[in-house]
Amino acid sequence: MNNPQQPIPHNETERLAALRRYNILDTLPEDAFDDATRLVSYICGVPIAHISFIDENRQWFKSEIGIGVSELPREITFCRYTIMESEMLEIPDTHSNEIFKDDPNVTDGFKVRFYAGVPLTTPDGYNIGTICAVDHVTKKLDESQRNALNIVAKHVINQLELRTKNNELNAQKKIAERAVLAKDSFLANMSHEIRTPLNAVIGFTDLLAQTKLDIIQRDYIDSVQIAGENLLLIVNDILDLSKIESGNLAIEDQPFDLKKTLKHIYDLLKVKVPENVEFNLFLDADMPEIVVGDQGRLNQILVNLTGNALKFTQEGDVTVSVKKMEETDEHYLLRFSVKDTGIGIQEAKLKTIFDRFTQAEESTTRRFGGTGLGLNIVKQLVELHNSEIKVKSREGRGSEFFFTLAYKKASDIEIVPESFTGSNLGKLKILLCEDNVLNQKLVKSVIYNFGFELDIAEHGEAGIELLSKNEYDLILMDLQMPVKDGYQTTQYIRDEMKLTIPIIAMTAHSLVGEQELCYNMGMDAYVPKPFKQAALLETIKTVLNKDHKPAPKRKIDFSLIEEMACGNADFTKEMVHLFTEKIPIEIVLLNEAYKTNNSDTVRKLAHNMKSSFDIFLLADLSDCVSVIEEEAKNGSFTVKTREKMSILNCEIIEVVKVLKEL
Amino acid sequence: MLCNSYCFKTNTYAMRIILSEDNDILRKSLSFFLESKGFTVDQFSDGKDALDAIEATSYDLILTDINMPGKSGMEITQYVRQTIGSDIPIIIFTSSGVEQTELDSFDMGANEFMAKPVSPAVLLVRINKLLKTRA
Numbered sequence: 001m002n003n004p005q006q007p008i009p010h011n012e013t014e015r016l017a018a019l020r021r022y023n024i025l026d027t028l029p030e031d032a033f034d035d036a037t038r039l040v041s042y043i044c045g046v047p048i049a050h051i052s053f054i055d056e057n058r059q060w061f062k063s064e065i066g067i068g069v070s071e072l073p074r075e076i077t078f079c080r081y082t083i084m085e086s087e088m089l090e091i092p093d094t095h096s097n098e099i100f101k102d103d104p105n106v107t108d109g110f111k112v113r114f115y116a117g118v119p120l121t122t123p124d125g126y127n128i129g130t131i132c133a134v135d136h137v138t139k140k141l142d143e144s145q146r147n148a149l150n151i152v153a154k155h156v157i158n159q160l161e162l163r164t165k166n167n168e169l170n171a172q173k174k175i176a177e178r179a180v181l182a183k184d185s186f187l188a189n190m191s192h193e194i195r196t197p198l199n200a201v202i203g204f205t206d207l208l209a210q211t212k213l214d215i216i217q218r219d220y221i222d223s224v225q226i227a228g229e230n231l232l233l234i235v236n237d238i239l240d241l242s243k244i245e246s247g248n249l250a251i252e253d254q255p256f257d258l259k260k261t262l263k264h265i266y267d268l269l270k271v272k273v274p275e276n277v278e279f280n281l282f283l284d285a286d287m288p289e290i291v292v293g294d295q296g297r298l299n300q301i302l303v304n305l306t307g308n309a310l311k312f313t314q315e316g317d318v319t320v321s322v323k324k325m326e327e328t329d330e331h332y333l334l335r336f337s338v339k340d341t342g343i344g345i346q347e348a349k350l351k352t353i354f355d356r357f358t359q360a361e362e363s364t365t366r367r368f369g370g371t372g373l374g375l376n377i378v379k380q381l382v383e384l385h386n387s388e389i390k391v392k393s394r395e396g397r398g399s400e401f402f403f404t405l406a407y408k409k410a411s412d413i414e415i416v417p418e419s420f421t422g423s424n425l426g427k428l429k430i431l432l433c434e435d436n437v438l439n440q441k442l443v444k445s446v447i448y449n450f451g452f453e454l455d456i457a458e459h460g461e462a463g464i465e466l467l468s469k470n471e472y473d474l475i476l477m478d479l480q481m482p483v484k485d486g487y488q489t490t491q492y493i494r495d496e497m498k499l500t501i502p503i504i505a506m507t508a509h510s511l512v513g514e515q516e517l518c519y520n521m522g523m524d525a526y527v528p529k530p531f532k533q534a535a536l537l538e539t540i541k542t543v544l545n546k547d548h549k550p551a552p553k554r555k556i557d558f559s560l561i562e563e564m565a566c567g568n569a570d571f572t573k574e575m576v577h578l579f580t581e582k583i584p585i586e587i588v589l590l591n592e593a594y595k596t597n598n599s600d601t602v603r604k605l606a607h608n609m610k611s612s613f614d615i616f617l618l619a620d621l622s623d624c625v626s627v628i629e630e631e632a633k634n635g636s637f638t639v640k641t642r643e644k645m646s647i648l649n650c651e652i653i654e655v656v657k658v659l660k661e662l
Numbered sequence: 663m664l665c666n667s668y669c670f671k672t673n674t675y676a677m678r679i680i681l682s683e684d685n686d687i688l689r690k691s692l693s694f695f696l697e698s699k700g701f702t703v704d705q706f707s708d709g710k711d712a713l714d715a716i717e718a719t720s721y722d723l724i725l726t727d728i729n730m731p732g733k734s735g736m737e738i739t740q741y742v743r744q745t746i747g748s749d750i751p752i753i754i755f756t757s758s759g760v761e762q763t764e765l766d767s768f769d770m771g772a773n774e775f776m777a778k779p780v781s782p783a784v785l786l787v788r789i790n791k792l793l794k795t796r797a
Contacts, residue, residue, distance in 0.1 A: 560779065560782075561691060563695070563782050563783070564691040564692065564694060564695040564782050565691070565694060565695070566694070566695060566698035566699075568694070568698070571691075571694050574690075575687055575690065575691055578686065578687050578690070579687055582686075582687075604729075607729055607757070608684060608685050610757055610778075611683075611685035611687070611688040611757065611778065611779075612685060612687050612688070614688075614757075614778060614779035615687050615688055615691060615779070617779075622779075626757075
């Protein structure tokens with residue numbers, strides 16, 4: 001080297017900072033850069049070309065042809081000179097250049113004879129790297145080659161900028177997605193909290209409407225009722241949506257009367273039909289009456305779609321039709337359609353109408369009201385049925401929403417004949433277990449309205465006492481109460497008192513699994529709060545009408561034990577046997593230890609039982625013992641353990657029974 | 663299959679694993695699974711017994727639960743690493759969801775940590791990986 005002093009740009013510190021900002025060093029090859037390198041090689045007709053970046057002590061190649069290494073020490077590169085320049089550095093013949101003629105890259109190594117390098121200059125003016133053409137023979141670039149090389153250099157910098165912006169956008173996107181998630185869970189919690197007092201508002205308004213009122217008062221009450229119902233619809237929409245999103249919404253499999261459901265929807269919406277609109281319900285002649293599926297969700301889907309159709313149609317007709325598409329031994333495939341001659345949807349909006357908070361027209365919310373959640377919920381509900389909703393529409397001509405659902409056929413036993421009418425229920429004596437005074441008052445008024453008698457117990461213990469003294473026809477049971485909750489009380493009534501009196505659970509939770517738990521505990525029916533008077537009466541009729549329906553049987557998942565058994569059925573059987581032998585003994589020991597407050601033994605037993613439950617994928621039981629183990633570890637048991645113990649006791653009997661029947 | 667080169671069914675020498683777990687259903691199931699995959703498995707429900715066996719026998723891999731009567735999986739790991747001074751691969755599994763437990767396990771010198779419920783397929787992959795690294 002003639003010049004032992006290494007060239008360093010005057011703005012080296014800022015230059016390095018600029019380079020770091022792009023996060024480009026030591027990244028994987030990218031097509032955009034490789035293409036640019038190839039382009040340089042073609043344009044200049046050289047065997048060696050590269051795009052490189054220079055940090056404190058090395059030249060790192062983002063892309064290269066004919067070099068074969070990923071980096072070189074900075075002090076032996078040509079490009080350390082190029083980044084000192086503001087324009088292209090071109091050396092037609094290194095042998096006649098004073099600085100480079102003795103350079104090791106010229107005398108041996110790469111045998112560089114020709115070099116042309118353009119600095120890669122950032123928009124704020126820092127040379128962070130180079131794009132170069134190199135050859136083993138002498139060469140001179142013509143004007144258009146030089147221009148082209150400069151243009152490619154600009155493109156490389158643009159590519160870098162784009163890349164950085166993309167990374168930033170991705171990071172922002174992640175933040176936004178997290179925020180949406182947080183918002184959803186906040187909404188779910190809020191909606192739930194709002195529903196409880198709203199329940200009371202609607203219930204008491206209902207009652208107030210049934211008292212003697214003058215015309216003005218009647219008008220006010222009507223307004224309050226409508227407002228309350230609308231508010232409840234919105235809150236329910238939000239709650240539904242968050243439940244769907246969190247995967248907490250399950251599609252039920254219960255037999256129901258399809259024709260009746262559709263007629264009910266028709267009757268419900270008939271009142272909303274505008275004057276010049278004809279509202280039709282067309283049912284296929286050979287459409288089945290009873291199917292197995294989720295009545296409530298079908299109701300929700302159709303009410304939503306039909307409600308929309310009626311809202312957006314001023315003239316013409318709105319038609320709900322159901323057609324049987326296919327019938328197999330086990331299933332019906334039905335096509336549901338809601339068609340209108342309303343305002344229609346612009347073609348451009350068709351794709352987004354199912355998105356949240358989107359309505360076909362910006363002004364829709366102002367003109368027609370609504371949350372903008374309805375169609376999104378409908379779409380997701382249809383998808384939960386493993387189907388897809390489709391829409392056809394012409395602006396100004398009308399729309400059709402349609403989807404097909406597969407329903408299981410009902411076996412004959414499942415169809416419960418309805419022989420009861422409201423009038424012959426007589427004077428029922430009902431016991432309510434409920435701690436909330438407001439709810440007590442509400443239920444009391446409703447039950448009196450039905451013409452029944454009601455006794456109130458403010459917790460399970462008091463309920464049991466009343467039950468042992470008096471005769472009742474039916475119990476309404478809140479789930480969360482002090483002293484003895486709804487589950488424990490039910491368990492006591494069924495197991496200790498050996499009573500088969502119908503019990504209806506009432507709860508504001510309406511979460512997946514809760515309903516099942518109620519049935520498993522021996523309750524007969526389930527009314528979610530806020531309850532409608534008609535729904536409560538219907539449920540009371542149903543439970544009094546039928547014999548005790550056996551609780552839905554638990555299904556046990558053998559996939560894990562079968563995986564471990566590697567297909568050996570005998571081994572699986574042996575493990576099932578071991579489980580049914582040892583778990584009943586362990587639960588007895590666990591109960592004993594819990595009663596004597598021996599937390600150390602409880603902890604050890606719970607821990608050991610957890611592994612047994614896990615093998616048969618009994619997640620609910622495994623969770624129970626986890627909670628119990630955790631509390632035992634802390635040395636003191638709260639109501640949580642008590643609750644889990646009672647679930648455990650109940651469920652183990654069921655599980656062992658199912659396993660033994662195999 | 664991932665385990666192609668490490669399925670020992672046809673080999674004359676099978677890899678020998680010691681399994682200590684106090685829940686008998688889980689222990690028997692895991693043993694059955696691993697034996698089906700060609701390993702020889704010695705099973706113990708008591709940590710102390712397991713440790714005695716480790717001292718007396720030459721194993722290729724230790725598979726242990728943490729919470730056990732006799733000696734805990736942590737104690738076994740500590741003893742193997744510090745007192746015996748062996749670098750035999752150790753896999754610890756536990757139903758504890760506490761992060762510290764996992765950190766402690768690695769601190770003690772465990773090679774792998776698995777939260778229960780243990781997926782047999784994943785366990786097999788990890789065992790094979792550890793045995794392969796050593797081979």
